[in-house]
Amino acid sequence: MRERIFLSSPHMSDEGYEMQYIQEAFDTNWIAPLGENVNQFEHELAAKVGSKAAAALSSGTAAIHLALKAAGVGEGDIVFCPTLTFSATANPIIYQNAIPVFIDSDYETWNMCPQALERAFDKYPNVKAVIVVHLYGISAQIDQIVDLCRKHNVILIEDAAESLGTYYKGKHTGTFGDYGIFSFNGNKIITTSGGGMLVSDNEEGIAKARFWATQSRDQARHYQHSELGFNYRMSNVVAGIGRGQLKVLDRRVEKKRYIFEFYKKQLSALNGIEFMPSNTWDEPNYWLSSVTLSGKIRPIDIMDALEKENIESRPVWKPMHRQPFFEKYDFVGTDVSEKLFENGVCLPSDTKMTDEDLGTVVDIIKRLWWE
Incomplete structure (x- = not known):
């Protein structure tokens, strides 16, 4: 392992x-x-x-x-x-x-x-x-x-x-x-x-x-x-x-951005995958590189495939109004947060990851589309 x-x-x-x-x-x-x-x-x-x-x-x-x-x-x-x-x-x-x-x-x-x-x-x-x-x-x-x-x-x-x-x-x-x-x-x-x-x-x-x-x-x-x-x-x-x-915050942001751009370059061409938004007013720290899926490959497929290789990932946050403790409280909106939860996955974004580590994650994900 x-x-x-x-x-x-x-x-x-x-x-x-x-x-x-x-x-x-x-x-x-x-x-x-x-x-x-x-x-x-x-x-x-x-x-x-x-x-x-x-x-x-x-x-x-x-x-x-x-x-x-x-x-x-x-x-x-x-x-x-x-x-x-x-x-x-x-x-x-x-x-x-x-x-x-x-x-x-x-x-x-x-x-x-x-x-x-x-x-x-x-x-x-x-x-x-x-x-x-x-x-x-x-x-x-x-x-x-x-x-x-x-x-x-x-x-x-x-x-x-x-x-x-x-x-x-x-x-x-x-x-x-x-x-x-x-x-x-x-x-x-x-x-x-x-x-x-x-x-x-x-x-x-x-x-x-x-x-x-x-x-x-x-x-x-x-x-x-x-x-x-x-x-x-x-x-x-x-x-x-x-x-x-x-003292090293700026370095960590730089590496998080590198990880995001690596994934985006390697995975954007896959059908049904979309990366978290980027806006002209925003300079994110890219804490977690996250994607949403709209095709036959689901978040659980990616998470299971990565976990088999001892690689951690996780779903996007489950909305609070769907949590057992908080579901009694009011919610104002439509279904955007629920769709993001149902279709989203956070990819490994550890700043100690090497290019080889990133390449391994990318290869595992791509295989799901090729199978």
Whole structure:
């Protein structure tokens, strides 16, 4: 059996940047969720994407949770959320005892459809917040979504967990809304093994998020808590990994783009295969190279054929409104997200893949058309 080819696995820098910062944390005995690495990772990430402030947290999910809290979302409030996403986007809405309403995708971006969002505003004029996702590193039509949120005076939260390094019209995704979040989970374009970041130009909001994330401990000699708190701060060791990874982000984006272009060149001629959208306004990070199928070959055929060769792939996200936990909540749209789920597959996009690895994946897929 060949060595496993992963969908997207951690990739440390060749220079060992991460170990330098980790060693510094050990040498100074700053191992807890405090320290220079945490402070500098927040500063460096904010500078990289062009936000005024950032809070390093234990996960991207925690970042969404605190963004919702900062937006004032509470019990019974309506929050619009894309249906085509991972459950971590929607779960924090439930944490706040709020009510998700799921919005369909468009084929132009695979992300939240502005027309469906506008219909949702007509149906739910008292919505409290909107969460938009930049799926697989493709930016949503964020200008239109921002305009709709401003028109209705609603807070916009960008889930850019999959799109660090993606630009929309020359500006980083995650920086258009009132709050943006990034994830450093093990499969993301850069990783800290786990962790996330909340960014915003609202410096007071970020300071408040840091307070909540540190158990809402008041300024007092004794332990005093006037608000509900959370244990959400990132550790100094984990932040050290993040600082090292941030140095190679541009390289990782370049390799992800190379992988996408390799697949596109080799597979586009196959009948019934279409690659995820590319738009003139969008500079994706190509986190996962994904395709949809319209012929006799189905996603399960590709996934099974690859798995037999010890190669990982996976379906496109199953829409939230079709998930057992979330199916009781409203959905606004048609069937775009369901079609993308039924016909989509994410190809292995690991930045450690060689041309030989990529060629193996291509050959396995082509054989399905030749058989």
